[in-house]
Amino acid sequence: MSEHGAKVVVVDGGYDHYDAERAILAPLGAELVVAPCEGDSERVVDVAHDADAVLVRETPLPASTLERLPRCRVIVRYGVGTDNIDLAYAADHGIQVANVPDYGVEEVSEHAVALLLAVKRRLFERDAAVREGRWGDVAKTPIHRTRGTVLGLIGAGRIGGAFIAKARPLGFGRVLVHARDRLPEGTEPAEIDRICREADVISLHVPLTDSTRNIIDERRLGLMKPTTILINTARGGLIDETALAEALAAGRLRGAGLDVFAEEPLPAGSPLRKAPNCILTDHSAWFSEEAVQDLQRKAAEEVRRGLTGEPLVNPVRPGR
Ligand SMILES: NC(=O)C1=CN([C@@H]2O[C@H](COP(=O)(O)OP(=O)(O)OC[C@H]3O[C@@H](n4cnc5c(N)ncnc54)[C@H](O)[C@@H]3O)[C@@H](O)[C@H]2O)C=CC1
Numbered sequence: 001m002s003e004h005g006a007k008v009v010v011v012d013g014g015y016d017h018y019d020a021e022r023a024i025l026a027p028l029g030a031e032l033v034v035a036p037c038e039g040d041s042e043r044v045v046d047v048a049h050d051a052d053a054v055l056v057r058e059t060p061l062p063a064s065t066l067e068r069l070p071r072c073r074v075i076v077r078y079g080v081g082t083d084n085i086d087l088a089y090a091a092d093h094g095i096q097v098a099n100v101p102d103y104g105v106e107e108v109s110e111h112a113v114a115l116l117l118a119v120k121r122r123l124f125e126r127d128a129a130v131r132e133g134r135w136g137d138v139a140k141t142p143i144h145r146t147r148g149t150v151l152g153l154i155g156a157g158r159i160g161g162a163f164i165a166k167a168r169p170l171g172f173g174r175v176l177v178h179a180r181d182r183l184p185e186g187t188e189p190a191e192i193d194r195i196c197r198e199a200d201v202i203s204l205h206v207p208l209t210d211s212t213r214n215i216i217d218e219r220r221l222g223l224m225k226p227t228t229i230l231i232n233t234a235r236g237g238l239i240d241e242t243a244l245a246e247a248l249a250a251g252r253l254r255g256a257g258l259d260v261f262a263e264e265p266l267p268a269g270s271p272l273r274k275a276p277n278c279i280l281t282d283h284s285a286w287f288s289e290e291a292v293q294d295l296q297r298k299a300a301e302e303v304r305r306g307l308t309g310e311p312l313v314n315p316v317r318p319g320r
């Protein structure tokens with residue numbers, strides 16, 4: 001099929017403008033339609049039933065939606081995680097899927113370090129103390145020196161590797177890593193249970209898949225030291241959130257810094273909202289003005305490649 005007259009539908013909103021996409025796709029004669037579906041997969045069928053390519057952020061694209069997009073041959077994820085797309089269905093039906101793995105590595109790794117320092121130094125509590133007119137009661141707060149303590153990571157690819165490079169200079173002694181492929185230099189391979197038992201800070205950097213869902217469950221939270229801090233900038237579904245909130249409330253864990261949640265926005269009734277020493281951010285680790293520019297340009301270039309039959313630079317296949 002010629003790319004001329006192709007229809008490209010953006011099914012998620014959230015960016016200020018789509019100038020990069022238009023500039024990259026217009027020379028192909030492709031039409032760009034921006035039709036935010038607000039996470040509603042049914043709406044995707046309404047707006048993209050005749051699309052040749054789809055640009056998606058977090059709106060779920062299960063098989064039941066994809067089977068009603070008969071012309072679609074390319075899906076590009078504005079971002080890294082492809083846990084919202086049925087990759088097996090796409091692969092079986094000749095739909096190419098790509099992500100943009102390298103737009104926000106700096107941002108997410110920096111955000112993880114920011115969460116770590118804010119939780120460890122209890123910055124929000126100190127800030128509240130000053131505003132409330134309390135001064136000088138820090139010695140009642142459990143704060144420990146970082147130097148010589150153990151950092152543990154579950155997953156250490158692009159973001160985890162960058163996180164280690166930024167966090168290690170804080171003085172961590174050993175860095176334990178559980179991952180499926182090559183480990184960053186100077187780190188020690190370790191099973192997850194050992195990381196839970198030994199690490200003083202644990203940061204999650206694995207994708208959400210069938211094998212990583214609930215990887216931090218009640219049992220593993222129970223292995224952690226009461227002084228341990230847990231950081232999650234990957235995906236909420238990696239953690240049993242109810243068990244985490246209970247562990248924090250019972251003082252069985254020192255603190256947590258969370259950017260991602262099993263359900264987003266975080267529901268009003270989530271016990272995490274009341275958990276002590278738990279800093280919550282709104283899935284914003286990826287963002288900087290520079291990152292979003294890179295993201296939109298790279299995603300549109302991948303759509304162009306997909307429509308013109310050039311090989312994709314970052315194809316995503318099932319089972320990653
Ligand atoms: N909060 C945010 O704004 C953002 C969150 N993310 C999340 O961060 C995740 C990680 O991103 P990258 O570092 O770019 O991914 P990556 O693919 O470069 O690294 C993934 C790491 O996880 C390991 N891994 C994968 N499956 C595993 C398994 N089953 N068991 C053990 N280890 C496994 C790999 O060996 C690798 O070390 C993404 O999948 C995404 O969910 C990504 C961007 C923004």
Ligand SMILES: O=C(O)C(=O)COP(=O)(O)O
Binds near residue numbers: 080
């Ligand atoms: O790139 C990713 O995987 C992200 O998590 C970025 O955030 P988003 O999903 O676009 O809100």
